[in-house]
Amino acid sequence: MTTVSTPHAMPTCPPASIRRTTTGTRAAAMAMSRVAGLMLKYSAPAQWEGRESEKANHLMTRTARRLDVAADALQFGLAYLDEYCDTLAGLRSRHEKLASDHRTRVSAATELRARLAEADGEGTGSLEREIASHNEAVASLDSKCRDWMRDLSEAEDALVSQLQRADTVAEGRTIGDEAPSPTALRERALAAHAHGPAAVHRWWKSLDRDERELLKTAYPGLIGAMNGIPIIDRHETNLSNLQRMNAELREAAKHGGLTADEERLRKNIRGVERGLRVDTGTDVSPFLMLFDPAAEGGDGHAAIAFGNPETAEHVTVNVPGVNNDMRGFDSVAATAAQIQIKGSSGGRSVASIAWLGYDTPTGSDLGNMTNETEARKGAKTLTDFVAGLQATHRGHPAHMTVIGHSYGSTTVAKAGSGGMRVDDIVLVGSPGAGSGNTHASDLHARHQVHVGSSDDDFVSRLGNRGSLGLGNDPAHMDFGARRFAVENSGDFSWSPVGLKEGLDNHTGYFKKDSSSLESIVKISVGESGSVAQVPSRENYTNYGWWTREILESTTNTPGMISKQIAGIFDGR
């Protein structure tokens, strides 16, 4: 009698949502570590030589110690929870494959049994062979499932044994005594940081998992922003920090409302949260690479990566210009997301990052848009950020493009003439390439410098020695950049409508379905050869443009006109 085997029932696999265990624990450990540090400031100093009883009775000292124990125990458990979640991610992929094989075998068994029944329980030679082959596959599948269950069981045992070492307060104290010193680790972090992102990357890889977790929870601001640390660690740190701040702001709001600074913080966080929710048409979440909502006097720093820059073949960094702060970070993120979505079509591997790691001139410091102070500072941090991307990238180096819009283009150009080395640089709506940069070659792009400048974008007319400009116009023929075509939204003029149209031209380079966005995407994926080139601006073009616009103005007197022209072109 021939029998058809059916595979054993599939074991169940813990869901991917268990990762919430680590994010929650990390945010709690972070908060605990922070408040312990705060209490420590109000505590008896370690070198106190007076009566021990006085120190022992001091409540803030005792509380700091107890909070420290809790933070140590949470950091300890977190390291093993995280390891378990990583192991489970691998087990989950294996489980999916096994489940697919299982479905195939169950349906094959049903079919073979029906055919066997038709043959009255005795198969023909070919049916017998099919059944034997099927039975072998079922035995192999069952064996693989047993291996899988053994691996899950071992992972569970390892986690259980570690969690049991920290599930009483007394054990927490022992762990605290044995834990590495956070301050010593911080010193090592800063020492590595001084040697640049590549050194940071090597140092981070040399740490144990619990040392990394300790640093992530004790110093989230430092670790979340440190270039050279792998993106997943930065993301976890920054996201937990965001969650911790949100929870604290909610508590503060319940008890007497928010101060003006807290309210600003809340708005900055909301901007980032909206950025993280930008629709990319996939289930994959973006990475939060930088999160410091209190930076730059409350303007904030943030960076979100769409796609993984550590593995992508093409990586772009998008640098915004004036009037961008963290409150409106979602619009910067949406631009980066568009480039990633369009670039990825056709199966290309693309990551695109929205980067606001510098103080763009906004609000009260809008006056800085007429000088290079912030661009210079931003160029340094951008250079370090890009070096971090290069240090953490795996496999063949990525094709890297940095895109700067408006004041951001000056920042990018300054970075290029400094230490930043990338393949392509794109400057759009540029008020100038920064003092000292007279030619595209000064920006050291390995491949090419590209320029997008609408003829009626008044900001892009400020370059070339204008008093409001920031160095040479990169769209000018002498600069030697490759200029691509952009659409004009309308004609600039000295009227409310004309000014608005000029502004639309300045902000329209990344408009959905625009030819400028298409060109930027092509450059980002290394296909700049297929981007149509348009003639550069010639001598006196900007001078003539401003003169014409001012002369056409119906509201100006001749005296005002000559003053305006002199004011804009004081160097000519």
Place this chain on the structure above:
Amino acid sequence: MTLQGFSVNLAILRSAAAKWGELAEDLTAARTRLRSAEEASADLGEKAGPAAQKYFATWLKETTSQIRASSGHDRQLRRMANEYWRLDEDAARDLAPMVAWADRNAIVLKNGLPVDSTTDAPGPDRPGVQR
């Protein structure tokens, strides 16, 4: 019980109360995150789930205990700041450990001697010298 003899800087009491209040708020926020971790841990697996639940229960209890203690200190200090500007010796001794270490000598005898120096200290602290 005499109410004479001790005085306290009320600003220091209020500042200490605020520190405890903020601690209670921050710990409450931490507890919220810890609770969400505990809830998610139910899915960790048949063996790991219960172990994680026990681990989280310990630290949730410890956090709750610290929240209660901090809120209690906050309330007590606020009440005292509202009610007293003179203290009896027992109240002064209760208060001193609740304020920041650097401020504990602000609760003093009216003649300027620190509360704890009445027993075994050789003499009052010299300004700027930490013992």
